[in-house]
Amino acid sequence: MRLSRPEQFAESVRVQKSAWGQDVSSTIPAHLLIAAQHHGGLVLGAYDGRRMVGVLFGITALDNGRQYHYSHITGVARSHQSKGVGFRLKLAQRELIIKRRQSLVKWTYDPLQAGNAYFNIRKLGATCNTYHRDLYGPLDDSLNRGRLTDRFEAEWHVNSKRVRERIRGSEPTSLAELFAEGVEPVNRTKNTSYGQRLPVSARLRLKGPRLLVEIPRNITRVRDVSLSAANSWTLHARRIFENYFDRGFSVTDVIVDNDEDRIFYLLNRSTIRESAEFSGKVESSHQHLPGIVKTDQPTLTVTQRD
Numbered sequence: 001m002r003l004s005r006p007e008q009f010a011e012s013v014r015v016q017k018s019a020w021g022q023d024v025s026s027t028i029p030a031h032l033l034i035a036a037q038h039h040g041g042l043v044l045g046a047y048d049g050r051r052m053v054g055v056l057f058g059i060t061a062l063d064n065g066r067q068y069h070y071s072h073i074t075g076v077a078r079s080h081q082s083k084g085v086g087f088r089l090k091l092a093q094r095e096l097i098i099k100r101r102q103s104l105v106k107w108t109y110d111p112l113q114a115g116n117a118y119f120n121i122r123k124l125g126a127t128c129n130t131y132h133r134d135l136y137g138p139l140d141d142s143l144n145r146g147r148l149t150d151r152f153e154a155e156w157h158v159n160s161k162r163v164r165e166r167i168r169g170s171e172p173t174s175l176a177e178l179f180a181e182g183v184e185p186v187n188r189t190k191n192t193s194y195g196q197r198l199p200v201s202a203r204l205r206l207k208g209p210r211l212l213v214e215i216p217r218n219i220t221r222v223r224d225v226s227l228s229a230a231n232s233w234t235l236h237a238r239r240i241f242e243n244y245f246d247r248g249f250s251v252t253d254v255i256v257d258n259d260e261d262r263i264f265y266l267l268n269r270s271t272i273r274e275s276a277e278f279s280g281k282v283e284s285s286h287q288h289l290p291g292i293v294k295t296d297q298p299t300l301t302v303t304q305r306d
């Protein structure tokens with residue numbers, strides 16, 4: 001639900017601390033969240049009973065005069081992660097953004113956080129072709145401490161066919177199928193004694209229309225064992241993604257291989273024309289989902305593009 005009372009905004013700071021690790025200096029203070037809520041931003045909370053367990057905060061942004069929504073944080077309390085809370089928060093955000101007649105939501109995330117990659121690209125249907133080097137400089141929370149803060153800039157075209165299919169839960173293609181179709185892996189990796197893979201080499205001149213890029217299953221575990229290994233992963237990924245984004249590729253999917261315990265981004269060279277896929281019909285993604293996020297506008301009707 002949209003937060004309105006001062007104590008709700010204060011509670012959302014506690015949720016941020018739980019999501020990113022205690023003693024974090026980079027939490028967004030309640031007063032800024034309140035200001036945003038009153039002036040074109042959006043602050044949502046997810047509740048388990050009376051307890052807030054998730055928070056989402058974004059602002060209205062401009063690109064060459066065209067409005068979009070910039071979603072700065074989505075955080076779920078540790079105790080409630082991987083239970084669908086983040087997904088329901090994003091669905092609530094989507095409905096409210098559509099109601100505002102906006103069609104694009106952007107946010108940044110660490111491309112090497114496997115959980116975020118799966119959540120943003122596979123489950124929500126965001127895409128990416130923009131890479132930021134060390135965007136925030138050093139951050140002190142438990143996920144980022146010591147690491148380079150390279151980020152993907154994800155684009156979520158909220159009414160595109162892709163997004164509508166993904167949020168309904170479309171089946172991913174398996175790694176075996178992709179290999180059978182001739183999709184090539186860009187990077188080679190090797191296993192370590194502590195069960196995490198490290199990069200070995202990358203091919204930067206591949207010509208196929210679709211490519212796979214492996215990322216670590218758990219970059220925080222890599223960082224905890226070896227900070228330099230974690231930062232080598234970032235530099236390796238930076239070379240690959242900057243190179244292929246420059247060559248017209250976009251990240252369009254994430255493939256998890258549970259048998260081998262490995263995870264890959266799928267890159268696609270065909271042009272993505274998400275905004276052209278606007279159907280004119282807006283479906284309420286909430287009505288089929290039992291949820292703990294309550295929005296103030298569960299059913300929407302929008303008949304024209306912004």
Ligand SMILES: CC(C)(COP(=O)(O)OP(=O)(O)OC[C@H]1O[C@@H](n2cnc3c(N)ncnc32)[C@H](O)[C@@H]1OP(=O)(O)O)[C@@H](O)C(=O)NCCC(=O)NCCS
Pocket residue numbers: 019020072073074075076077080081082083084085086087088108109114115116118119123217256263
């Ligand atoms: C990212 C975050 C907001 C997602 O919220 P959430 O409530 O955990 O997300 P959901 O449960 O709706 O969906 C997560 C999905 O990722 C999957 N997942 C979790 N960890 C994973 C991993 N390491 N690899 C692959 N998939 C993973 C879950 O199984 C789930 O998918 P499923 O429903 O198909 O099984 C939350 O985990 C979080 O707060 N993380 C810490 C803060 C952060 O990094 N925020 C994002 C940057 S702004």
